[in-house]
Amino acid sequence: MATRTTESDELLGLARDQLVEMLRWMILGRRFEEKTAEMYQVGEIGGFCHLYIGQEAVAVGAITALRPDDYVITAYRDHVHALVRRMDPNAIMAELLGRVGGGSKGKGGSMHLFDRSNNFLGGHAIVGGHLPIAIGVGYAIRYRDSDAVCVCFLGDSVANIGAFNESLNMAALFRLPVVFVIENNQYGMGTAVHRAAAIRNLADRACAYDGMQGWTIDGMDVLEVRKAVEVAVERARTHKLPSLIEANCYRFVGHSMSDPNYGHYRTKEEVRRYKLEEDPIKRFIETLKKHSMIGEGDLTRIEHEVKAIVDGSVESAKQSPLPQPEDLYSDIYAGGYADVQRRDPWR
Ligand SMILES: Cc1ncc(C[n+]2csc(CCOP(=O)(O)OP(=O)(O)O)c2C)c(N)n1
């Protein structure tokens, strides 16, 4: 990580390069998702597909606070986490288009991005199903005597299910270096958080576990996310203490590509207000401009670079073939189908 040079508290003392890089990730995430929506609408992408538009500050603020040997695990709204974790955009787009060049050879799709080389452990479709996996990762880190940490992103609805309590309890009990980041986008599909959770701030659930600390933060402010995650990561790395961060944010689009942007559960006015007043990219640009960290020329250059990456990913994905029918039987279990046949006790 580059040394910190600026004095400003608001900018967390981050160097200009680091700040511009964070903005670049946010813009790449936004444009990549807009292209994903376009590809879906023309029928190039099928199946479940959940976009992250509006929530970019959470993944970018959190993941840029990590080391390459740390671990990231998340749910099905996973494209931007994978990008920021440096998964190849070509492999992500190929996976979305169901091509063999995808990270899961085109057989996982949008909800199952995975990149072992960057310690990005998915992409999980079952709500809350990845929390026990994050606990396993935390346990493995301790077992190997490493000082890595695991950041586990989860939706607000997960805070109300059993696996949440079981996982946080074990994280505290075994002092596991896991940072839980709730992406509270105010809704679980069409259900408002206050209709599902008997608690005002989800992060307050941390007080149920010895040694765990909880914070509720503005998840539309990328620097606030980064600051909170840095503190939590330090607690995990140095003291092996888990944390629970609730990042309040908002998705500008429907729950998934098959849902309308508004639905009956929220008004056009609400969505419009968030877009106008809270857009995390606009807010970050304003902050950077206020501190003379970027100008219009930088923004044009970033947009240009991002467009080349996004367009390139589509071109490369379209050149990649579709999987063949016989590929159905590979990559089902570690070792492949041949191994499974050999071990099958019924044969
Ligand atoms: C165990 C399980 N139950 C139900 C679903 C269907 N489902 C998919 S997303 C979702 C809502 C999740 O909301 P939240 O955790 O707030 O995440 P968000 O979609 O807002 O990012 C539900 C109920 C599922 N995938 N898994």
Ligand SMILES: [Mg+2]
């Ligand atoms: Mg939600």
